Amino acid sequence: MADVFLRHLRKSYNGVNAVEDADFHIRSGEFFTLLGPSGCGKTTTLRMIAGFAYPTSGAILFGDRDVTALAPNKRDIGMVFQNYALFPHLTIGENVAFGLRIRKVSRADQAKRVARALDMVNLSGYEKRRVHEISGGQQQRVALARALVIEPTILLLDEPLSNLDAKLRDDTRSEIKRLQREMSITTIYVTHDQAEAMAVSDRILVMRSGVTQQLDTPQGVYMRPRNRFVAEFIGKHTLFDSKVLSVHGDMVTVALKDGTKLTGYNRNAAEGVSFTLGASVLAAIRPECFEPAGDREENILVGNVLHCEYTGMSAQYLVFTQGKELRATLVGYLPDASDIGRPMRFCVDTQKLYFLPAEDAQ
Amino acid sequence: MTLKQNDARVKTPIANRPWFIYVVLSPIFFVLLGYVIYPLLGVFRDSFFVNGSFSLAYYKRIFNTSGMTNLQAIWNSLYISVLSVICCGIVGTGLAFLLESFEFPGRKALKAFAVIPMALPSLIGAISFDFLYGSTGIIPRGLKAIFGLSAVPFALKGISGVLVVHTFTMYTYFYLPVSAALRNADTSLEEAASGLGASRRQVFGRVRLPMLTPSITAATMLVFMISMASYTAPLIYGIDRTLTMQIVLSRTNGDLGMASAQSTILAMISVFFLVIMRAYEGRRNYSGVSKGSAIHRKEVKGRFTRALTVAGSFLAVLFLMLPIFVIILISFSANGKWTTQVLPPVYTLNHYVDLFTQTKFLLPIKNSLIMSLAAAAGNVVFGVAAAYFMSRRKFAGRGIVDKLIMLPWSLPGTVVGISLIVAFNIPTIFSFGQVWVGTYYILPIAYFVRHLPLVYRSTCASFAQTDASCEEAARGLGANWFFGFFRVVLPMVAGGVASGAILGLVQGVGEFVASILLYTSKSMPISVAINQQMYSFRFGTACAYGTLQIALVAVLLLISERLKGDTASGPI
Ligand SMILES: Nc1ncnc2c1ncn2[C@@H]1O[C@H](COP(=O)(O)OP(=O)(O)OP(=O)(O)O)[C@@H](O)[C@H]1O
Ligand SMILES: [Mg+2]
Numbered sequence: 001m002a003d004v005f006l007r008h009l010r011k012s013y014n015g016v017n018a019v020e021d022a023d024f025h026i027r028s029g030e031f032f033t034l035l036g037p038s039g040c041g042k043t044t045t046l047r048m049i050a051g052f053a054y055p056t057s058g059a060i061l062f063g064d065r066d067v068t069a070l071a072p073n074k075r076d077i078g079m080v081f082q083n084y085a086l087f088p089h090l091t092i093g094e095n096v097a098f099g100l101r102i103r104k105v106s107r108a109d110q111a112k113r114v115a116r117a118l119d120m121v122n123l124s125g126y127e128k129r130r131v132h133e134i135s136g137g138q139q140q141r142v143a144l145a146r147a148l149v150i151e152p153t154i155l156l157l158d159e160p161l162s163n164l165d166a167k168l169r170d171d172t173r174s175e176i177k178r179l180q181r182e183m184s185i186t187t188i189y190v191t192h193d194q195a196e197a198m199a200v201s202d203r204i205l206v207m208r209s210g211v212t213q214q215l216d217t218p219q220g221v222y223m224r225p226r227n228r229f230v231a232e233f234i235g236k237h238t239l240f241d242s243k244v245l246s247v248h249g250d251m252v253t254v255a256l257k258d259g260t261k262l263t264g265y266n267r268n269a270a271e272g273v274s275f276t277l278g279a280s281v282l283a284a285i286r287p288e289c290f291e292p293a294g295d296r297e298e299n300i301l302v303g304n305v306l307h308c309e310y311t312g313m314s315a316q317y318l319v320f321t322q323g324k325e326l327r328a329t330l331v332g333y334l335p336d337a338s339d340i341g342r343p344m345r346f347c348v349d350t351q352k353l354y355f356l357p358a359e360d361a362q
Numbered sequence: 363m364t365l366k367q368n369d370a371r372v373k374t375p376i377a378n379r380p381w382f383i384y385v386v387l388s389p390i391f392f393v394l395l396g397y398v399i400y401p402l403l404g405v406f407r408d409s410f411f412v413n414g415s416f417s418l419a420y421y422k423r424i425f426n427t428s429g430m431t432n433l434q435a436i437w438n439s440l441y442i443s444v445l446s447v448i449c450c451g452i453v454g455t456g457l458a459f460l461l462e463s464f465e466f467p468g469r470k471a472l473k474a475f476a477v478i479p480m481a482l483p484s485l486i487g488a489i490s491f492d493f494l495y496g497s498t499g500i501i502p503r504g505l506k507a508i509f510g511l512s513a514v515p516f517a518l519k520g521i522s523g524v525l526v527v528h529t530f531t532m533y534t535y536f537y538l539p540v541s542a543a544l545r546n547a548d549t550s551l552e553e554a555a556s557g558l559g560a561s562r563r564q565v566f567g568r569v570r571l572p573m574l575t576p577s578i579t580a581a582t583m584l585v586f587m588i589s590m591a592s593y594t595a596p597l598i599y600g601i602d603r604t605l606t607m608q609i610v611l612s613r614t615n616g617d618l619g620m621a622s623a624q625s626t627i628l629a630m631i632s633v634f635f636l637v638i639m640r641a642y643e644g645r646r647n648y649s650g651v652s653k654g655s656a657i658h659r660k661e662v663k664g665r666f667t668r669a670l671t672v673a674g675s676f677l678a679v680l681f682l683m684l685p686i687f688v689i690i691l692i693s694f695s696a697n698g699k700w701t702t703q704v705l706p707p708v709y710t711l712n713h714y715v716d717l718f719t720q721t722k723f724l725l726p727i728k729n730s731l732i733m734s735l736a737a738a739a740g741n742v743v744f745g746v747a748a749a750y751f752m753s754r755r756k757f758a759g760r761g762i763v764d765k766l767i768m769l770p771w772s773l774p775g776t777v778v779g780i781s782l783i784v785a786f787n788i789p790t791i792f793s794f795g796q797v798w799v800g801t802y803y804i805l806p807i808a809y810f811v812r813h814l815p816l817v818y819r820s821t822c823a824s825f826a827q828t829d830a831s832c833e834e835a836a837r838g839l840g841a842n843w844f845f846g847f848f849r850v851v852l853p854m855v856a857g858g859v860a861s862g863a864i865l866g867l868v869q870g871v872g873e874f875v876a877s878i879l880l881y882t883s884k885s886m887p888i889s890v891a892i893n894q895q896m897y898s899f900r901f902g903t904a905c906a907y908g909t910l911q912i913a914l915v916a917v918l919l920l921i922s923e924r925l926k927g928d929t930a931s932g933p934i
Contacts, residue, residue: 050838052837054375069374071837071842072838073837074840078838078839079838083829085829085834085835086832087835087854088832089853089856098839098841102839102845147838147839150839150840
């Protein structure tokens with residue numbers, strides 16, 4: 001049983017909160033991600049779970065055991081540090097065996113398990129090498145092997161891919177995900193890369209300045225952001241101030257500042273949105289909410305095309321409208337080079353238009 | 363599973379309370395308080411008390427214009443120090459420019475030997491100069507014999523002797539930083555300046571010199587401080603009227619209060635220059651923003667000039683090595699047989715045989731080794747602990763701890779010696795209720811205090827280069843604090859620890875200034891033995907000791923070089 005409970009966890013440095021009231025539950029065997037921009041308190045949260053930082057207030061429980069005051073060496077965790085933190089005075093084999101040595105595993109067993117762990121991360125036969133004799137990507141995998149070989153109940157990963165190039169990132173990411181699934185190990189993963197978080201996580205906790213913004217599945221945070229920050233940080237939504245014009249059954253029509261009318265469903269709304277007539281709401285549109293306008297008249301947004309890129313699969317437009325820049329992706333559309341610099345009509349998919357509470361209502 | 367928000371606060375473990383770090387640090391504070399602060403405050407206090415009542419009598423005596431001895435001593439100390447700075451500056455900076463700006467045959471050899479004086483223990487250095495260039499020295503007598511003169515053509519004595527010895531032993535404080543600055547200097551800057559039409563003199567004055575100013579300023583302060591603190595050279599050349607000599611004389615006459623007052627003045631001057639030097643140290647590294655091309659050295663051309671430079675380099679290397687040669691030579695000369703001859707006439711191996719067979723002669727060697735090792739061991743424990751907490755933990759008061767550790771190193775050995783006498787000629791808690799003065803323990807303590815920052819600084823440098831999260835990684839893998847510290851943290855900084863410890867040993871083996879104040883017949887170290895042998899004209903024995911000292915230092919420095927190959931961290 002490796003559920004992790006954070007109870008009103010707070011950590012302040014010199015009176016400034018690095019983490020505020022973190023209060024959530026990480027399920028046994030789950031791949032859980034802490035996501036947020038730099039300095040939002042992800043590492044601090046992870047270090048409290050690992051026991052390297054002591055919370056200012058609140059509690060941490062592993063299962064029903066309160067570990068808040070437990071020393072890190074007694075928590076049975078495996079941690080991979082952002083900068084690997086391999087021991088430079090030991091060989092790769094000795095690095096991986098370190099945790100086993102402490103657990104008094106017999107020499108023969110140690111060798112076997114080290115070999116297996118290195119094999120798992122595709123580094124068989126590297127036992128005798130020194131840390132500075134292998135590449136950054138290999139070091140990263142050694143760090144992973146070192147954390148996994150002790151079969152910890154909880155695996156903590158602090159931006160483990162940040163120093164790798166794009167290709168290696170993808171490979172290592174899938175490797176981590178595969179190992180996690182095979183060993184069904186509770187994993188807490190820290191990253192500031194939303195695509196990475198979406199790709200591997202069972203659930204994502206979005207943080208900002210130490211405050212929890214939203215805890216949800218990848219689809220949840222992507223499709224149903226709870227506030228402007230999550231909407232912009234995760235789904236790359238563009239948000240427009242608008243007023244509710246009319247409500248017909250579950251259909252809502254809003255008017256943007258310049259009078260443009262957009263219609264969507266009232267179920268596609270974050271908590272706290274009120275659809276009373278004349279109420280202010282934010283209309284949120286993701287790039288893939290658009291369709292080619294053709295000769296349709298409803299749900300049309302007009303904007304000046306600033307830039308257009310054709311990727312084969314889709315056409316990506318950068319459009320200026322309502323005083324801000326907006327991205328629009330049209331799947332299977334052939335753009336016209338002469339579009340640039342001209343006004344163009346885009347149709348917003350009624351099913352995908354999303355509403356957030358107006359700023360002052362939050 | 364319901365927990366109230368403030369539950370955790372109630373059971374905050376002791377190790378996570380904010381004050382806990384100070385409990386852990388208390389041994390470090392104890393050492394600093396007992397062996398640095400308390401003795402120095404004692405000196406300060408004693409300088410104001412005569413027979414238990416407050417009085418300015420000592421200071422009145424010092425600044426009394428009719429007696430003059432003390433004023434003259436202060437004046438001499440200052441005057442010698444200023445001249446030493448000038449001489450060292452000219453020699454050190456000049457040599458740096460010569461070796462870094464010109465390419466000539468013999469350059470490499472000269473460069474390698476230029477740092478030899480640093481390895482020479484101070485007493486041996488001063489004595490060798492007297493043997494070589496004094497009025498009965500080998501060189502003046504040799505010249506007299508060769509040219510059939512009626513008197514020696516020159517002789518080093520008095521203040522000129524002190525100055526030459528100072529220059530020889532301290533020019534490296536200019537030479538090393540200036541040549542480093544020249545090597546790191548961005549020559550493209552100079553090229554840019556001359557490209558803009560600046561003359562060579564302008565380039566030098568406007569571009570090169572300003573870049574060197576920080577290193578030259580720092581070196582000036584350092585040499586000034588060390589000259590003020592110098593005791594050995596004035597002793598050998600009989601300049602009684604310097605502050606250090608007066609302090610020792612006051613102490614010998616049993617006037618500890620006067621010694622304290624004089625020490626207070628000397629300490630103030632040292633600290634004043636230390637503060638100035640520290641202020642400049644921050645701006646020391648001027649290495650260019652753009653990694654410019656390495657300095658190109660001008661090739662010396664022409665057969666005649668090249669031959670001249672070879673001869674010059676040879677002479678310079680010879681000059682640098684002569685002190686060591688002469689000590690070795692005299693170590694084989696029979697005592698009392700060398701009178702008016704140029705070179706010792708009778709040679710023998712007896713001194714070495716005596717040194718290693720007679721307990722009386724062996725004792726100082728054993729003492730020096732044991733006491734240096736004990737002090738170095740203490741420095742390792744203290745230095746590693748202090749460096750660990752200073753580098754890896756945050757706590758209020760770090761700046762003060764750092765300065766206190768550095769303080770004894772920057773104070774003259776004489777002052778440290780007097781302060782320990784003042785502190786421990788009565789029983790204190792820091793001496794565990796014992797009187798330490800007059801016992802064996804006081805000397806290793808003095809070495810420990812004088813060399814306090816050596817291991818600390820080099821270990822801090824190592825810590826700065828190693829990854830703090832390695833310790834956490836070890837803890838995360840299940841290691842308790844001890845296992846993590848001894849198996850991960852310590853091995854990672856071992857290079858720095860070793861180089862600091864070796865430097866401490868080098869200093870300990872050659873220590874003289876504090877030793878002469880504090881030794882007892884049982885704890886006499888090599889340097890004091892050399893001084894005694896010299897005093898009773900047993901030059902051979904003195905030099906045999908000296909040779910041994912040089913050999914010890916050489917071996918230690920070789921080991922340190924070896925270790926440096928493995929780790930990049932260096933001392934101070
Ligand atoms: N030891 C510390 N002392 C003081 N402030 C700290 C300390 N550690 C973190 N902070 C502050 O707490 C905040 C959160 O830091 P944290 O390291 O958790 O951010 P992060 O989300 O991991 O950022 P990044 O993505 O850059 O790693 C930051 O504002 C940081 O400056
Ligand atoms: Mg971080």
